[in-house]
Amino acid sequence: MTPAQILQAARQRGQTIATAESCTGGMVAVALTDVAGSSDVFDRGFVTYSNDAKVAMLGIRPESLAAHGAVSEEIAREMAEGALDHSLATLAVSITGIAGPGGSEFKPEGRVCFGLARKGRATETGTVEFGAIGRDKVRHAARDHALSLLAGALAL
Incomplete structure (x- = not known):
């Protein structure tokens, strides 16, 4: 589904x-809001690049960050x-990962974790290993995967 089809x-x-x-x-918020008329469906986007922003804006528990790190399915x-709790939305997608360059033995470049939360349903999470394909490609692939998660949730 295209962003316009997701919104529809x-x-x-x-x-x-x-x-x-x-x-x-x-980037996911941009893809959705690039579509004219998206404001009736798209409530808001949180860009929480730092751990402090994740805690302050989304209510992420500092103990979760300490135990699992920012790049984890738990986060x-x-x-x-947290996006559902701090918005008027009924559906939320999250992305946290290591776009690169860099990474570690335990959290390699290209690892991206996703969350999909819906009112009244269990939250789903997953991890995709995009590999060390370069920062720009990882970010675009993560955006596209998040859009596909939204599309799948809306196809049910």
Whole structure:
């Protein structure tokens, strides 16, 4: 689905969308809000690049960050749920990852964790290993994957 189709599906299902983005820096929100008329479906986007922003804007628990690190499915879950809790949205997607360059043995470049939260449903999380394909490509691939998660949630 294109961003326009995602917005139309949300409109038809009475859903509103929020995003919580770290490594993509708002790219999912931009893709959705580039579509004219998106304001009736897209509620808001949180760009929480720093850990402090994740805590302050999304209510991420500092102990979760200490235990799992920012790039983890646990934090992706809390980010997606925090986006729902701090917005008027009924559907939220989150992204946290290592776009590069860099990374470590335990958290390599190209690892991106995603969360999908919906009112009244269990939050889903997942990790994609995009590999060391370069910062720009990782960010674009993560944006596209997040859009596909929204599309899948709205296709049900």
